[in-house]
Amino acid sequence: MSISQFTEKDYEMIRERYAELLDAAEKRCANEEELSVVRKAFDFANEAHKNVRRRSGDPYIIHPIAVANIVVNDIGLGYKSIVAALLHDVVEDTNYTIEDIGNLFGAKVASLVDGLTKIKNVLDNEDRSKNHLKEESSIQAENFKRILLTMNDDVRVVLIKLADRLHNCRTIEFMPEYKRDKILSETMFIFIPLAHRLGLYEMKSEMENIWLKYKEPDAYKEICGLVDRSLSGQKHHIDEFIEPINESLKKAGFDFIIRKRLKSPYSIWHKMQTKNVTFDQVYDLYALRIIFTPSPDGTESERDMCYHIFSIITGLYRYKPDRVRDWVKNPKSNGYEALHCTLMSNSGIWIEVQIRSKRMDDIAEKGIAAHWSYKKEGYISENDSEMDKWLAKVKEILVSPDVNALELLDIIHNDLVASEITVFTPKGDQKSVHKGSTVLDFAYQIHTEIGNKAIAAKVNMKLVPLSHVLKSGDLVEIITAENEHPKKEWLQFLQTRHARSIVLDFFKGRKKEIAEMGEKMLGEHLVSQGYKLSHDTLGVLKEKYNIPGGSLDELYFKIGIGTIKVSDVTDFLIESRVDKSHSWSFPWFRKKETQKKDKNEYVIASCCKPIPGDPVIGIKNPDGTVTVHKKTCPVADSIASMHGDWVVVPKWGSNVEEKQEFPVRLSIKGIDRVGLVNELSRYISLVMGVNMRKVYLSAGEGLFDGYIDLYVHDKSVLDRMVKKLSSIEGIQSVTRTDII
Numbered sequence: 001m002s003i004s005q006f007t008e009k010d011y012e013m014i015r016e017r018y019a020e021l022l023d024a025a026e027k028r029c030a031n032e033e034e035l036s037v038v039r040k041a042f043d044f045a046n047e048a049h050k051n052v053r054r055r056s057g058d059p060y061i062i063h064p065i066a067v068a069n070i071v072v073n074d075i076g077l078g079y080k081s082i083v084a085a086l087l088h089d090v091v092e093d094t095n096y097t098i099e100d101i102g103n104l105f106g107a108k109v110a111s112l113v114d115g116l117t118k119i120k121n122v123l124d125n126e127d128r129s130k131n132h133l134k135e136e137s138s139i140q141a142e143n144f145k146r147i148l149l150t151m152n153d154d155v156r157v158v159l160i161k162l163a164d165r166l167h168n169c170r171t172i173e174f175m176p177e178y179k180r181d182k183i184l185s186e187t188m189f190i191f192i193p194l195a196h197r198l199g200l201y202e203m204k205s206e207m208e209n210i211w212l213k214y215k216e217p218d219a220y221k222e223i224c225g226l227v228d229r230s231l232s233g234q235k236h237h238i239d240e241f242i243e244p245i246n247e248s249l250k251k252a253g254f255d256f257i258i259r260k261r262l263k264s265p266y267s268i269w270h271k272m273q274t275k276n277v278t279f280d281q282v283y284d285l286y287a288l289r290i291i292f293t294p295s296p297d298g299t300e301s302e303r304d305m306c307y308h309i310f311s312i313i314t315g316l317y318r319y320k321p322d323r324v325r326d327w328v329k330n331p332k333s334n335g336y337e338a339l340h341c342t343l344m345s346n347s348g349i350w351i352e353v354q355i356r357s358k359r360m361d362d363i364a365e366k367g368i369a370a371h372w373s374y375k376k377e378g379y380i381s382e383n384d385s386e387m388d389k390w391l392a393k394v395k396e397i398l399v400s401p402d403v404n405a406l407e408l409l410d411i412i413h414n415d416l417v418a419s420e421i422t423v424f425t426p427k428g429d430q431k432s433v434h435k436g437s438t439v440l441d442f443a444y445q446i447h448t449e450i451g452n453k454a455i456a457a458k459v460n461m462k463l464v465p466l467s468h469v470l471k472s473g474d475l476v477e478i479i480t481a482e483n484e485h486p487k488k489e490w491l492q493f494l495q496t497r498h499a500r501s502i503v504l505d506f507f508k509g510r511k512k513e514i515a516e517m518g519e520k521m522l523g524e525h526l527v528s529q530g531y532k533l534s535h536d537t538l539g540v541l542k543e544k545y546n547i548p549g550g551s552l553d554e555l556y557f558k559i560g561i562g563t564i565k566v567s568d569v570t571d572f573l574i575e576s577r578v579d580k581s582h583s584w585s586f587p588w589f590r591k592k593e594t595q596k597k598d599k600n601e602y603v604i605a606s607c608c609k610p611i612p613g614d615p616v617i618g619i620k621n622p623d624g625t626v627t628v629h630k631k632t633c634p635v636a637d638s639i640a641s642m643h644g645d646w647v648v649v650p651k652w653g654s655n656v657e658e659k660q661e662f663p664v665r666l667s668i669k670g671i672d673r674v675g676l677v678n679e680l681s682r683y684i685s686l687v688m689g690v691n692m693r694k695v696y697l698s699a700g701e702g703l704f705d706g707y708i709d710l711y712v713h714d715k716s717v718l719d720r721m722v723k724k725l726s727s728i729e730g731i732q733s734v735t736r737t738d739i740i
Contacts, residue, residue, distance in 0.1 A: 006059060018046075028076070037105065041086040060093075067160070070166055076366040080156075081112065112160065115157035116160055169206075172214065188637045209264055216269070220265055238345075241351060245288075245312075245313055249292075258291075291356050303328050306356075313341075314341065319343050332420070420434060437469070438469055452506070457478050467493040518560025602650060611712060617629050618648035619647065628650055662713075664709070668697070670731040672703055673729070680708070
């Protein structure tokens with residue numbers, strides 16, 4: 001931030017943005033009294049931030065106005081939230097206090113601003129005067145726990161913070177790179193999953209696109225160009241596809257609108273990465289939303305109307321049965337309801353169609369706020385309680401004294417990104433469970449005693465063990481025995497925190513005995529592998545496994561109970577040694593700010609294996625080395641979200657040694673033909689002069705797929721190779737994938 005006198009141009013910008021906000025707030029406020037509080041809040045914040053500018057050079061008040069606009073337009077919150085958004089930086093950045101806010105705007109607004117101020121203090125906490133790298137817990141993670149505790153008071157604090165984060169992402173180009181990487185990592189690890197879990201899909205999508213734009217700028221630019229070209233070539237085909245649907249639904253008497261939607265650049269990139277496909281193989285690039293308004297005196301329910309529309313459009317076009325998603329009958333746990341199907345147009349392109357009522361669309365766009373709004377108006381949905389159940393579960397985790405901050409961050413993150421499946425009880429009751437859950441997880445979800453006494457189960461009438469992993473649609477019956485009790489080995493396959501915590505609690509009465517056994521197991525294993533049970537070794541292990549308070553008894557207990565496997569311990573100790581053959585100083589990396597010699601020692605991350613030319617992020621280690629990850633690496637996002645002050649900005653040097661080569665894998669798919677493998681290997685080794693280390697290709701029924709592991713000098717060599725190999729006859733896709 002900087003301070004300088006505002007110009008008339010600045011004041012004109014403020015007037016324009018405020019007028020837009022006031023127009024939106026007027027539609028949301030219940031009466032003139034509420035609107036007058038919004039005006040009062042603007043006047044107060046405008047004066048408090050007078051002559052203060054953001055990094056972009058804009059007047060600072062533009063940011064609170066923008067956050068308030070997102071709060072009202074994108075989330076649909078009421079006047080108190082609009083007021084809190086306008087005031088959210090006043091206490092942090094001026095001499096005003098929370099007490100001042102309470103006296104002027106009331107206790108609830110003051111509480112919201114207080115929560116937002118605490119979050120800002122937490123996320124901006126980068127006290128570099130302390131050596132956080134040697135602390136055993138993350139200050140950032142501890143503070144994040146306090147952030148989420150605000151959900152106990154009012155979830156609107158988190159919603160307003162999401163609006164604040166979205167606007168900060170929109171203006172992130174003005175941040176220095178290390179700060180940008182920290183913010184984007186936090187956004188991907190915490191705020192994007194939160195937006196998704198709270199049903200704010202548009203906000204989630206926009207933040208994902210911004211993340212990709214700065215993490216993988218070349219990929220983002222390329223995908224945007226491909227989308228533009230594809231759209232220009234297909235626009236008239238989409239219009240032709242819509243016309244018969246439009247006519248048929250009008251004829252059937254529906255009150256509806258049809259919106260066009262393109263798959264987002266991030267969604268396309270993510271699908272290309274996870275499915276190992278090319279842009280041309282992303283067949284659900286286009287989507288339509290059919291949004292209907294039920295007639296007040298109509299005889300059909302919303303659900304029946306969705307199925308009616310489905311029957312009409314599938315009578316016009318062929319559909320893909322395995323791409324039908326019925327979230328009308330089985331809504332998502334964040335309240336999302338819609339019926340999805342994928343249709344083949346007459347021009348030969350697949351188009352996804354989403355069928356929603358106006359109410360369903362409001363919830364899909366504005367998430368939890370719309371969900372609560374409809375509940376308040378007396379609308380009862382089959383899924384009404386699911387969002388409230390999730391919030392209650394999060395609060396239960398937050399206040400648990402047995403969960404340290406780093407564990408909490410992982411628990412919340414894993415819960416936010418977990419997919420769900422639907423299973424059924426013998427009575428036909430529908431239950432949502434996390435994808436990957438076992439029979440025993442499900443037993444504990446029903447009731448603690450059913451889990452404790454479980455011995456087996458019947459899934460679809462067949463006997464299965466407690467470790468059996470459930471699939472969507474399974475009919476599950478738990479078999480119990482009165483004298484049964486939890487077993488230690490259950491912890492080896494239980495997937496949900498709820499079930500694991502119950503089993504761990506059961507064994508805490510034997511904690512001393514189990515810890516002694518764990519100490520013995522660890523000592524014997526370390527000796528057998530050539531290590532000593534030394535203070536240094538134990539210190540490394542306590543830090544690795546985030547042991548609360550650094551308690552040795554807790555470390556030994558986790559080993560004795562089996563939540564930490566001794567085989568993993570030695571694997572970690574081996575990995576934690578710095579391998580000098582993979583380390584270097586200048587000229588491989590350089591500091592951007594000075595372009596002078598960088599004395600840091602760098603280590604290539606084994607999880608993502610970046611090569612020269614990849615966009616990279618550095619994570620400083622306790623021993624002073626810097627581990628270099630791809631910017632898109634989820635491991636790096638996780639670390640940076642917990643330890644933002646560990647982030648550094650390495651830059652590939654221009655004078656990289658020609659002899660240095662890096663391993664990469666190219667996954668290849670295509671149509672099999674005689675001589676193809678020879679042609680591939682000839683081009684790679686003779687034309688490109690690249691050394692192949694492994695080739696695996698499997699052919700059958702006229703098709704082939706496989707991979708080639710290579711050593712390359714940098715990304716430019718790899719890009720040229722991918723382009724050339726893709727042009728060989730029969731090759732359908734060539735993509736860079738992880739070496740397992």
